[in-house]
Amino acid sequence: MKKLQQRYRYSLILLKQLVKTDFKLRYQGSVLGYLWSLLRPLALFVILYVVFTKFLKIGEGVPHYPIYLLLGIILWNYFIEVTSGSITAIVGKGDLIRKINFPKYVIVVAGSFSALINLTINFVVVGVFMIFSQVDIRQIVVLLPLIVLELFIFSLAMAFFLSAAFVRFRDINYIWEVLMQGAFYATPILYPLSLLPIAAAKWLMLNPMAQIIQDIRYVLITPQTQTIDQLYGTQLIRLVPFGIVLGTAIVATWYFRSRQRFFAEEV
Amino acid sequence: MADDIAIKVENVSKDFSYTRRKAVTVKSAFTSVFKRKAKDEKTVQHALKDISFDIKKGEFFGIVGRNGSGKSTLLKMLAGIYQPTKGNITVNGKLVPFIELGVGFNPELTGRENVYMNGALLGFSEKEVSRFYDEVVEFAELEQYMDKKLKNYSSGMQVRLAFSMAIRAKADILLIDEVLAVGDADFQRKCFNYFKQLKGLDTTVIFVSHDMTAVRQFCNRAMLINNGIIQNIGDADEVAFYYSKLFADDHDKRLLQSNKYSGKSDYIKKLTIDIGEYIALSGLICPIKDLQSPIFGFVVKDSSGTAILGSNTKMLSQRTGTLKKNSKHTFSWRFPNILSDGEYTIDLALVGEDGTSIIEWLEEIGRFVIKKTITSPYSVMPEITLKLTEKK
Numbered sequence: 001m002k003k004l005q006q007r008y009r010y011s012l013i014l015l016k017q018l019v020k021t022d023f024k025l026r027y028q029g030s031v032l033g034y035l036w037s038l039l040r041p042l043a044l045f046v047i048l049y050v051v052f053t054k055f056l057k058i059g060e061g062v063p064h065y066p067i068y069l070l071l072g073i074i075l076w077n078y079f080i081e082v083t084s085g086s087i088t089a090i091v092g093k094g095d096l097i098r099k100i101n102f103p104k105y106v107i108v109v110a111g112s113f114s115a116l117i118n119l120t121i122n123f124v125v126v127g128v129f130m131i132f133s134q135v136d137i138r139q140i141v142v143l144l145p146l147i148v149l150e151l152f153i154f155s156l157a158m159a160f161f162l163s164a165a166f167v168r169f170r171d172i173n174y175i176w177e178v179l180m181q182g183a184f185y186a187t188p189i190l191y192p193l194s195l196l197p198i199a200a201a202k203w204l205m206l207n208p209m210a211q212i213i214q215d216i217r218y219v220l221i222t223p224q225t226q227t228i229d230q231l232y233g234t235q236l237i238r239l240v241p242f243g244i245v246l247g248t249a250i251v252a253t254w255y256f257r258s259r260q261r262f263f264a265e266e267v
Numbered sequence: 268m269a270d271d272i273a274i275k276v277e278n279v280s281k282d283f284s285y286t287r288r289k290a291v292t293v294k295s296a297f298t299s300v301f302k303r304k305a306k307d308e309k310t311v312q313h314a315l316k317d318i319s320f321d322i323k324k325g326e327f328f329g330i331v332g333r334n335g336s337g338k339s340t341l342l343k344m345l346a347g348i349y350q351p352t353k354g355n356i357t358v359n360g361k362l363v364p365f366i367e368l369g370v371g372f373n374p375e376l377t378g379r380e381n382v383y384m385n386g387a388l389l390g391f392s393e394k395e396v397s398r399f400y401d402e403v404v405e406f407a408e409l410e411q412y413m414d415k416k417l418k419n420y421s422s423g424m425q426v427r428l429a430f431s432m433a434i435r436a437k438a439d440i441l442l443i444d445e446v447l448a449v450g451d452a453d454f455q456r457k458c459f460n461y462f463k464q465l466k467g468l469d470t471t472v473i474f475v476s477h478d479m480t481a482v483r484q485f486c487n488r489a490m491l492i493n494n495g496i497i498q499n500i501g502d503a504d505e506v507a508f509y510y511s512k513l514f515a516d517d518h519d520k521r522l523l524q525s526n527k528y529s530g531k532s533d534y535i536k537k538l539t540i541d542i543g544e545y546i547a548l549s550g551l552i553c554p555i556k557d558l559q560s561p562i563f564g565f566v567v568k569d570s571s572g573t574a575i576l577g578s579n580t581k582m583l584s585q586r587t588g589t590l591k592k593n594s595k596h597t598f599s600w601r602f603p604n605i606l607s608d609g610e611y612t613i614d615l616a617l618v619g620e621d622g623t624s625i626i627e628w629l630e631e632i633g634r635f636v637i638k639k640t641i642t643s644p645y646s647v648m649p650e651i652t653l654k655l656t657e658k659k
Contacts, residue, residue, distance in 0.1 A: 101347035
């Protein structure tokens with residue numbers, strides 16, 4: 001028991017340092033530094049605002065559509081940052097892995113936390129816009145941390161799987177890149193779900209990312225967002241995306257654990 | 268496991284298998300499912316074969332062996348970096364490996380940030396590092412540099428910083444791999460002092476080295492690994508002796524050819540080395556032009572290239588006179604065989620009368636091996652007498 005505690009302590013110390021280092025190195029050499037974390041979503045918002053309110057008027061029915069879009073994109077970006085970033089995480093730390101024995105999962109979790117910091121900053125920007133656009137903030141917003149938790153778990157699970165798989169299969173990163181380009185359009189991020197035929201929308205919403213993005217938009221911006229339970233007419237349908245998240249988490253953890261013994265030899 | 272045992276290794280084997288193409292791709296994984304015959308030729312390398320031994324608590328244990336003998340693989344398994352293919356390794360206590368100094372050092376971070384990162388890898392929280400931070404900096408003598416990026420450090424500065432961090436590690440068991448191979452004499456002295464300190468504590472130290480002097484000096488016990496098996500285990504002196512013998516035996520075979528000097532030199536046509544109670548170098552000089560009182564000398568170097576003895580005609584106040592073109596002169600040097608075990612090389616040099624113009628300098632023209640029955644950690648073993656008399 002004491003040994004377990006000791007190991008846990010070690011992981012925490014390492015995790016903290018890795019996240020810190022990552023944060024320090026991220027904007028190293030850039031003039032504006034950490035400000036970029038704020039400027040990027042801001043600039044994105046300006047673009048979205050111009051494009052979707054002046055030219056493409058596909059989101060007219062949805063109130064605060066630019067913020068609605070921005071929110072979808074930052075959530076998607078978080079997912080991409082965690083997963084794509086994780087692919088080379090283990091291999092990138094190969095030098096370390098070959099020289100000292102430490103809990104390898106820390107590397108992946110650290111990447112996930114770095115992205116979470118970024119996501120938090122993005123949420124702050126979104127919050128500011130919400131105040132300016134006088135978005136009605138409702139009580140249901142208390143559910144936000146729970147949905148973010150789901151997003152965190154799902155992204156982390158994928159990250160575990162991808163990082164471990166990449167040690168053996170070095171073309172995972174190309175496959176994932178293509179896959180995610182497709183998935184971006186298969187998820188209702190840029191377009192409102194109402195543009196699709198109901199049958200297609202029903203299928204798309206089973207994807208945990210679609211369910212998460214729509215739910216967060218629902219609790220933060222507008223109750224006019226179509227969520228998975230509205231589409232199916234029952235809350236029970238949530239068990240499908242939740243199940244996918246849970247299943248991914250179990251399989252990925254098992255895979256990572258069984259592979260990590262060999263990382264030092266294979267990286 | 269008995270309480271006094273720090274590490275127990277039981278029947279451990281380690282195989283590395285290499286397939287022809289190293290990087291497996293998804294495509295090949297798929298195709299090999301369908302085409303069983305396309306399985307690549309697998310070559311398996313048995314790095315370690317069924318090894319068992321114990322290391323007791325508080326022991327200073329040496330592991331020696333040639334490059335590729337499997338000792339680094341063993342060390343990595345003890346550190347938990349590699350997993351044994353077969354067998355069991357039980358570690359009793361907190362183990363800290365120094366496979367390399369400064370693990371996790373990042374050139375883009377400042378010295379200060381690297382101290383914290385390295386500290387985390389050694390298991391120290393930020394608070395704990397802060398407590399001894401000043402000491403680390405002072406010991407490394409880097410006070411003015413801590414806020415500079417590591418990439419602007421000289422390699423010596425990096426090693427100093429890494430070492431002052433390393434000695435903070437509070438471990439029951441320390442694994443040290445060739446750390447002493449880096450750094451200048453001053454740094455090596457620091458390392459040795461640290462080891463001497465460790466010897467007084469309860470720390471178990473496992474020390475991998477090629478330096479038999481260090482092994483003899485520090486280790487209580489040692490183990491010689493050769494071709495993946497334990498060739499010898501026991502008293503450090505004895506193991507160090509077998510290790511040197513390993514090379515000597517090998518060289519004996521080569522020496523049969525290499526000792527016969529081929530004569531690529533313009534001046535020196537023959538060199539024979541006789542080893543007995545005295546070492547005698549003899550040979551033949553045939554100048555290709557007239558030489559006016561040249562200075563003729565030799566240097567004996569040990570395996571690390573350090574010149575340990577030598578002499579020349581000037582030092583011996585011996586005039587060589589004129590050596591006529593195409594004439595033949597024999598020479599012979601003789602000195603008492605006070606060298607200790609090891610491999611030595613000989614340089615021969617012909618220098619002009621002035622002592623500065625080199626006519627010919629033949630590096631490592633000869634090679635010989637000393638194998639004595641008594642071993643010593645020092646490079647020379649002159650006859651030493653001791654008189655012990657009780658004073659009334």
